[in-house]
Amino acid sequence: MESGIGLSSLAYTGYGAALCIIVVSSMCFWLRDAMVLAISMTLLKMLCCKGRRARGKLTGLVFPICVDDLTSPSGAALLTRMLLAENHLPDGVVVTSVENLDKKVTDGVKGDKAVLEVKYSGPCELPSRFFLKCNLQKLGAMRLLVATSDVCWCEAFFYKYLAPETKDCLRTPKCFFVDLNFVTGEFCLLTEVLDFGSGKLLPLKHRVRDAATLEEQLLFIETGARLHTHSWSSKPVEIPRFHQTRRQMWLLCMVSGWMGLKQTVQKTVKGKSANLEWMTWSCPIDLVGKEWELIWDMADILTSLALERDMVAFGHNDLTTDNAFYWREGGSEQLRMGLFDWQQSCMNNIGQEWAWNWHFLEPEFLDKNEDRRRP
Incomplete structure (x- = not known):
């Protein structure tokens, strides 16, 4: 039967x-x-x-696709192979047990995630706790959004190729393993555990007491600018370009009708009028009704804003204060900063990046300063 x-x-x-x-x-x-x-x-x-276990693009290993894969009887052997693939384990040392600490992870990332307690067969310099994140295992709107905006691709390639190069200006969670499979859509990220709010690590937006200081805000701006310009004149072919990671999502939003450009043009949310005090943009009247054509050509329109088509910069729509943390370096008074959540990491044509910067500014300001933008 x-x-x-x-x-x-x-x-x-x-x-x-x-x-x-x-x-x-x-x-x-x-x-x-x-x-x-x-x-x-x-x-x-x-x-x-979805849900199939296959070899990863970056390491060639069959990696875990959910937390249960590492807490199962074969999980210790699997984690051993993962750490060996990145040369983290010394010779003769293996993982002997993996336990899910069942801690509620509230870092805002989307997926199957957990804090794991790990034991080894011998002494090593690896941590005893890891943060694990895999892709969502439930079919639904969020899994579709993750797939159509290439979230796994952006985050995996950031940790693989860019994070090691930005240590001079930015701290990110130390990555011990990351991989993905483009066919199955599965993803696995294993990093250090950052205890926000405890010890010397102070998250900015989620801080319970003490408002953000001017020093913290200025450092956030400076760090974001340095990261943005890190690849200004280079062409990192491994990192996805912005238009590659957004075309599908733009089309999906237009088809859904709930988040489409039509809502933006008409200043509505889900078809209903919203608070116009924060809808500060003004759409040219001759563009109303041409939302489909605009979304279809959006990437080309944004790219055309810059003459230097090959000039790129780091682009990320979610470099916000709730993804920042601060600490004092050693016994000195120097303030240092870190960021996490790299799900939208990509390379933007400089014209695109300027366009995204402008769309936060009010129309009156843009009209007043239009001449300053011209060479």
């Missing part, structure tokens, strides 16, 4: 996959657009490949 049920479930899965392929092929034939093809393939991979 169990065998029959298993074969029946497998057959239904096969029928579902075949149906998805037919639907996707039909859409591609009629619409024949690369962006539609991309989002269709994303949906197909989510339905047919």
